[in-house]
Amino acid sequence: MREIAYWQAINEALAEEMTKDPSVFIMGEDVAIYGGAYAVTRGLHAKFGDERVRDTAISEAAIVGAGLGAAITGMRPVVEIMYVDFMGIAMDQLNNQIAKIRYMFGGKTKVPLVIRTEGGAGRTLGAHHSQSLEAWFTHIPGIKVVMPSTPYDAKGLLKAAIREDNPIVYIEHKMLYNTKGPVPETEYVLPIGKADVKKQGKDITLVSWSLTLLHCLKAAEELEKEGISVEVIDLRTLAPLDIDTIVGSVQKTHRLVIAHEAWKTGGFAGEIAAQVMEKAFDHLDAPVSRVCGADVPMPKAPNLERLAIPNKETIKKAVKELLA
Amino acid sequence: MSTSIDKGTAIFYLQKMMEIRQFEDKIMDLLAQNIAEGGSHLYAGEEAVAVGAMAALRPDDFITSTHRGHGHAIAKGGKLNELMAEILGKATGCCKGKGGSLHLADVSTGNLGANGIVGGGLAMAAGAGLSIKLRKTEQVTLCFIGDGATNQGVFHESLNMVGTWRLPVIYIVENNLYGMSVSVKRASAVTDLAKKAVPYNMPAVTVSGQDVLAVKDAVEAYVKNARAGKGPAMVVCDTYRYYGHSRSDPRVYRTKEEEKYWAEQDPIKLFSAKCVKEGLLSQKDVEELDKFVENEIEEATKFAIESPLPGDAELYTDLFA
Numbered sequence: 257m258r259e260i261a262y263w264q265a266i267n268e269a270l271a272e273e274m275t276k277d278p279s280v281f282i283m284g285e286d287v288a289i290y291g292g293a294y295a296v297t298r299g300l301h302a303k304f305g306d307e308r309v310r311d312t313a314i315s316e317a318a319i320v321g322a323g324l325g326a327a328i329t330g331m332r333p334v335v336e337i338m339y340v341d342f343m344g345i346a347m348d349q350l351n352n353q354i355a356k357i358r359y360m361f362g363g364k365t366k367v368p369l370v371i372r373t374e375g376g377a378g379r380t381l382g383a384h385h386s387q388s389l390e391a392w393f394t395h396i397p398g399i400k401v402v403m404p405s406t407p408y409d410a411k412g413l414l415k416a417a418i419r420e421d422n423p424i425v426y427i428e429h430k431m432l433y434n435t436k437g438p439v440p441e442t443e444y445v446l447p448i449g450k451a452d453v454k455k456q457g458k459d460i461t462l463v464s465w466s467l468t469l470l471h472c473l474k475a476a477e478e479l480e481k482e483g484i485s486v487e488v489i490d491l492r493t494l495a496p497l498d499i500d501t502i503v504g505s506v507q508k509t510h511r512l513v514i515a516h517e518a519w520k521t522g523g524f525a526g527e528i529a530a531q532v533m534e535k536a537f538d539h540l541d542a543p544v545s546r547v548c549g550a551d552v553p554m555p556k557a558p559n560l561e562r563l564a565i566p567n568k569e570t571i572k573k574a575v576k577e578l579l580a
Numbered sequence: 581m582s583t584s585i586d587k588g589t590a591i592f593y594l595q596k597m598m599e600i601r602q603f604e605d606k607i608m609d610l611l612a613q614n615i616a617e618g619g620s621h622l623y624a625g626e627e628a629v630a631v632g633a634m635a636a637l638r639p640d641d642f643i644t645s646t647h648r649g650h651g652h653a654i655a656k657g658g659k660l661n662e663l664m665a666e667i668l669g670k671a672t673g674c675c676k677g678k679g680g681s682l683h684l685a686d687v688s689t690g691n692l693g694a695n696g697i698v699g700g701g702l703a704m705a706a707g708a709g710l711s712i713k714l715r716k717t718e719q720v721t722l723c724f725i726g727d728g729a730t731n732q733g734v735f736h737e738s739l740n741m742v743g744t745w746r747l748p749v750i751y752i753v754e755n756n757l758y759g760m761s762v763s764v765k766r767a768s769a770v771t772d773l774a775k776k777a778v779p780y781n782m783p784a785v786t787v788s789g790q791d792v793l794a795v796k797d798a799v800e801a802y803v804k805n806a807r808a809g810k811g812p813a814m815v816v817c818d819t820y821r822y823y824g825h826s827r828s829d830p831r832v833y834r835t836k837e838e839e840k841y842w843a844e845q846d847p848i849k850l851f852s853a854k855c856v857k858e859g860l861l862s863q864k865d866v867e868e869l870d871k872f873v874e875n876e877i878e879e880a881t882k883f884a885i886e887s888p889l890p891g892d893a894e895l896y897t898d899l900f901a
């Protein structure tokens with residue numbers, strides 16, 4: 257199968273859905289002429305024109321909120337927020353308007369809106385351009401949260417997201433854009449809300465998503481050589497959470513490590529741990545372990561940045577500690 | 581020349597502008613060599629704005645800066661060594677290597693910080709203005725923002741607060757024609773940005789941001805008013821950034837002709853030519869100053885490169901007082 261980069265997979269999903277459905281359009285900062293800060297929308301402005309690929313002013317609240325207005329009146333917007341760090345400016349729109357409008361109106365409206373954004377550390381950009389804020393969004397009922405780790409998942413899940421009649425926060429990772437992987441040329445769509453077992457194993461379950469999932473796979477590969485069989489589950493979608501796949505795996509391995517780049521306190525690993533406790537307490541042979549980001553704003557210094565987020569070694573260490 | 585200045589003052593303005601220019605050129609070098617990591621938004625081309633505006637201030641006045649903040653930090657009196665070290669994320673940096681380019685802040689100079697969030701300084705500036713009013717100190721706050729930031733909601737909320745309470749805040753709008761790739765024409769319903777002060781009941785003037793004295797005169801007049809309790813104002817400075825928005829920017833949204841036009845309005849060349857023409861400085865003075873600054877920048881670079889990274893234990897320090 258051909259291999260393409262993560263950014264390209266996203267770009268293809270956007271182009272295909274825009275070709276198929278004239279109600280799909282894109283707006284955001286620097287998405288048109290510039291082609292996106294991380295070049296994800298490159299070529300789309302030339303292909304689809306000014307009306308459907310729109311550069312906006314620097315106005316995150318209006319970008320996200322206008323996405324809602326267009327979505328409930330017949331369009332299927334894909335809006336881009338350049339960095340997830342800037343979602344704070346749009347949070348009222350997301351939390352009070354987008355997430356609640358359908359419920360408050362007794363189910364009489366639909367919100368086919370995708371908010372594409374990008375997060376994560378790795379470029380020493382400091383505290384305002386390196387965050388992992390998914391737990392903000394998973395806390396809000398009424399929003400789906402998608403965080404793909406591979407080009408294949410990125411494409412299939414974005415296509416599904418654009419076709420969904422519900423608001424979706426779709427979060428890319430800045431260090432994944434140039435990673436490559438197999439993506440079929442024939443069309444496919446992946447289900448939102450379904451985790452993917454990226455590697456089978458029997459001794460311990462490792463749950464992760466986005467960039468950290470790749471660290472988990474590398475850790476699992478090395479641990480395998482040391483005789484430890486690790487099952488690696490890529491959540492792909494955080495909300496709705498595919499808890500059944502996790503519980504099924506824990507019933508087999510009896511041990512669970514959850515790894516993510518976001519802050520540990522109040523992070524999504526805590527939610528997973530709680531649900532596993534509720535649903536599979538008797539199957540656990542050890543406490544659930546979390547490998548997470550340090551509870552501090554991301555420092556600029558490259559050595560401190562590395563120290564602030566999980567990596568292959570810290571994940572391996574957590575696995576070994578749980579098996580000791 | 582719009583105001584008469586003496587030789588010492590001329591040298592001071594020129595030196596500050598040269599420091600900013602050479603500092604930014606050096607950062608570009610360091611980025612290209614991967615000695616500096618991450619990104620940096622460079623101020624080259626816009627030097628007269630920061631230097632002119634800061635010339636109107638007292639040392640105890642405040643500024644809020646932007647993502648394009650190196651020039652503000654230097655003009656407000658930050659030490660070159662510490663600023664350069666901070667951009668490299670070193671322990672000797674003015675923020676101990678924790679802030680970096682996007683969060684450059686030598687707080688000891690009244691700089692309340694660069695900001696990774698476009699518009700992030702706007703409400704802070706209002707609060708600093710309020711604090712001045714409550715403490716009755718006759719200080720002022722200069723709030724630097726780009727043209728693009730005038731489209732953020734917090735711009736309008738902050739100006740309304742400052743306008744209503746008549747706070748001593750002066751907005752310095754650096755209109756370099758683009759917010760990243762999006763031109764003012766494509767992003768703003770009014771392109772005459774000074775009009776954005778009108779609904780908030782503050783006077784505004786537009787000046788050439790390439791003319792250090794024009795900037796200084798305009799800011800000085802408003803600073804005087806603000807100190808006297810007459811409230812806020814805005815100075816829109818027409819200017820241009822020489823480099824791309826960031827290192828990866830191919831600059832397809834602007835033309836070579838436009839870049840050439842602005843290169844001819846170079847603030848350092850304009851000011852040094854004026855000084856020479858009016859007999860304030862000799863060509864030799866200008867050249868010597870340039871050399872002096874070159875040494876300063878070399879020293880700062882050496883200091884920054886040779887400085888250690890912060891120790892691992894620093895990860896958890898400074899979160900709370």
Ligand SMILES: Cc1ncc(C[n+]2csc(CCOP(=O)(O)OP(=O)(O)O)c2C)c(N)n1
Pocket residue numbers: 285314316338342345621647648696697698699725726727728729730754756758759760
């Ligand atoms: C809230 C927010 N939105 C978007 C960005 C990304 N961004 C950084 S600088 C910039 C352009 C800012 O334009 P302007 O205010 O005109 O300042 P300039 O860069 O031209 O100096 C953008 C869009 C950001 N850092 N913060």
Ligand SMILES: [Mg+2]
Pocket residue numbers: 726727728754755756757758759760
């Ligand atoms: Mg600008």
